[in-house]
Amino acid sequence: MSNPESHAYADAEVNDAALRYHAEPSPGKTAIQIKKPTRTQRDLSLAYTPGVAEPVRRIEQDPDAAYRYTNKGNLVAVITDGSAVLGLGKVGALAGKPVMEGKAVLFKHFADIDVFDIEVYARHPQEFIDTVRRIAPTFGGINLEDIAAPHCFEIEQILIDELDIPVFHDDQHGTAIIIAAGLLNALELQGKRLEDARIVVLGAGAAGIASIRLLITLGAHRNNIFAVDRQGVIHTGRRDLNPFKFGIAADTERRTLADAMQDADIFIGVSGPDLISPEMLAAMAPRPIVFALSNPVPEIRPELARTVRDDLIMATGRSDYPNQVNNVLGFPYIFRGALDVRASRINEDMQIAAVHALRDLTHEPVPAEVLEAYGLEQLAHGPDYIIPKPLDPRLRERVSSAVARAAVESGVARIPYQPD
Template sequence: MSKPKYTREEALAFHLEPTPGKFEITATVPMTTQRDLSLAYSPGVAVPCEEIAQNPELAYDYTNKGNLVAVISNGTAVLGLGNLGALGSKPVMEGKSVLFKRFADVNSIDIELDTEDPEAFIKAVELMGPTFGGINLEDIKAPECFIIEQTLKERMDIPVFHDDQHGTAVICAAGLINALHLSGKKIEDCRIVLNGAGAAGIACIELLKAMGARHENCIACDTKGVIYQGRTEGMNQWKSAHAITTDLRTLEEAMKDADVFLGVSVKGAVTQDMVASMADNPVIFAMANPDPEITPEEAHEVRPDAIVATGRSDYPNQVNNVLGFPYLFRGALDVHARAINDEMKIACAEALAQLARADVPDEVAMAYGRKLSFGRDYIIPTPFDPRLIHTVPPAVAKACMETGAARRPIVDMDAYEQTLAARMDPTASILRSINARARNAQARMIFAEGDDPRVLRAAVQYQRSGLGKAIVVGRDDDVKQKLEAAGLGDAVRELEITNAAKTDRLADYKEFLYKRLQRKGHDRHDIHRMAARDRHVFAALMLAHGHGDGLVTGATRKSAHVMERINHVFDANTENGVAGVTALLHKGRIVLIADTLVHEWPDEEDLANIATRAAGVARHLGLEPRVAFVSFSTFGYPKSERAEKMHLAPSVLERRGADFEYEGEMTVDVALNAVAQDAYPFQRLTGPANILVVPARHSASISVKLMQEMAGATVIGPILSGIDKSVQICSSTSTASDVLNMAVLAACKVG
């Protein structure tokens, strides 16, 4: 499996741009008029204040408390990096907050407390109770974390959960249930070695013992070696509880004949010799972050029979608490839980284990870019599995209700599961899916404009993200100089640079071009100039000859100019039904607009072609197409000659027997709003349209740019659809990320 490569600079740039940090807060109510102000703030705000003061439960209705979790740390055990202090832990805590949002739509804010004194920490968190629906403690070292969590649980009436303890234990348990199932062993017979007897370690071993592991079969180790009865150095009451009577003193001795190794310590703590000495079919969970105790490659080299998991996303079997805390809190918040108890944790572990054993739907495997079926390399669901959100929280909520910890039980579980599924932003999974498909395709991508720094940055990112090979058209010295200026000097050796003037393929390219253009007013001299000097033409010729799998261009010139050049090599024109489709992504919604590139003033036949192209693009993106032919009139009113072709286009599709939903003509509000559609009960769309076919190129451009400028929508495209090779044309205002998106689309042949 290819590992994504990133440099320290890229990691820093990711956190710096577009604004420092990883999230911001946005308002959910209108804040426009004087009236809005009077309601959101004084005097209107007094009403909910008084109601809540009388009945605190109402805070869940009138404030964001019920969907707000604090991620709180003092930075004393930041991942496996040690004590980096409160401020040093902030990027991780912001990260946990965005994971809450991304995976379970839980709003979360990070809080870093500058104290190593448990009492001060406890006091600070306790006082924050009214604000939050739950408290997620993170990266606080043992043994202080045990005291802090226990005390806060006793004092607070909302869930308090130390993620490194219980989140890790839950995922570890889920993974182990499945790993032992595969290796045919029973937990009560297993010899288990734990390395790292801190927050994560103690919680993991406690949960495994609750699941049947025998005390005398579990050996815990820390920096001083085996924790044995009578040891005095580096001990505390939590370690003592797991001390056993044994002559073994070192991790190396403990590992001999062990069935299971659990590492929650530090990078490189385990050697190949130790792994080699384990029992048959050993299970190795090397969970230290960011680097495991031993890498899967190293472990498999000496023990091909091992089932190996790590805490990282770039290896199979990611045993990481990211699979737990978002869903545990989602389920807990949805029943206004007082606590997250053991039954809820076990329900979470079982739901995760079961999900990994269930058949993986194609779209999940496709989104992950590789085949997933229960086995040694897939013992636990992947973090991007979209089924997690509607399978794990219901299990947690049910356990909460059954144990009496729910303040507001859920009545209709089926309806709850459906609302959970609808909660997630579909655009995130679409973007992820096309990235995964591109990574699978490993396309050789031609970036035609190697003299543009945005294009060069996109090309470098394309290659370094493991998406495929980037081929840049340009002069070597110019590319080198521009890469250096962009701080990417190293990349010169990584990229393939093709200089049109120097390539020995030029003769073939010219011959090909002459054949196409000799009867279109071009002589040999024109052909030479175009093939050798025009990078759009040259790059298109490379693609036409199979010297690349896809092409991205257009960042430096107006699209009309670029289209004309591309048309010298391909037939990207109206006669061949080629169209441009632009995807607008905004507030969790995706709408495609067409034609944004090729047809100036399409007639009804063209409009039907455009709809068909756009429907193809939608399906490529994983959407079931619903086309609306939009205009300023709806179903014939007001009557206008200009709207006539929009009125006729659906009947053209009907005549052709199109296999997707379409309707029109209609205004944009009717197309996009289910309530507005109710006024036309005869209309045939089964929901709001996700494709708008517009009357002309100018209306397409106006709509896209208006959404971009006024609403801040993400624009992907125009995606060129209808030519047999994969060409994508960026807009001249593209950023490096826009160019990269176009390369990703070209790589997975959307179009």
């Protein structure tokens, strides 16, 4: 058993380092870079008046010209209302800004996408929707972030319907895509099929509901999926369900988490720490798959899980265990692919393309630079490698190109896919 005092000391060190990182040598994590020369008076006259008038006239005549003469085509808004920030809950829009800046860093670092982080004070979903609708012409895409369920579903769907640029709630679809990719590989290794698997999803917020929807699209049988919230199994007899939970309700006599876990092939946790007992894990079917994604403390810790079952494949949300389910494997490259073909939306075909690109990449030999980055001597497709590593440089080309091609093939791209 580890010493709680040592963990507290380590956490304090990390917290102090994080505060210094964000504050020094200047506050924040992002800045604006000027891309054109500004050395001479002529440079400035081209950047602003009078030279700027000509691109204005061109865009007035043809709105698509904004992609040629402005940064719109490579600019994403990362937008939150601060209602569900990481594991911290409803901290408010301003307190969510460090997370949005962090998201901007990941977009730029992994996919060279520019970001404006936008924190919106909104008392009601409609206020948030109206704000995003009004600022949307600035951007090539909208990444919704850290918005609480069930409002996140309504907000995203209305904005998808009303805007002509991609709108993507990463806490829903990003998480679902990474889960699905890892799960398909784990099923293959365990000798099981998604169509036959009995699945338990603990947590019926944005990530849980989106994951269920995507798994059904990929072939999971709806009657084999049991979603569980704080009140127990989400079943058709409950009268406390909102429309989104009712859409994933099972026709079953099972009522508790323990009931649901009996003979389950797959457990997906997007909930809270230490909610799965050894007894529940022991009750699962042979060769189980456990995705315990609560962070920083999983629903069941890998050390404990492996004392109960030696036949499981396990993933967590943490970087210090194998098989980290990390959204950075998805959202930068999904948006990169969408922006590259000026897609009007990120549709189901594009999401599925991302799933299969991630799944397939783990079957290929791992480059030496990835092994070096993680201090490994070898890594190959198997129980401890069902999802690509976040620092794998192949992700940008593989995932982005798959998404771009799917956008073209599904009819939501405005320009052809250019492989280079």
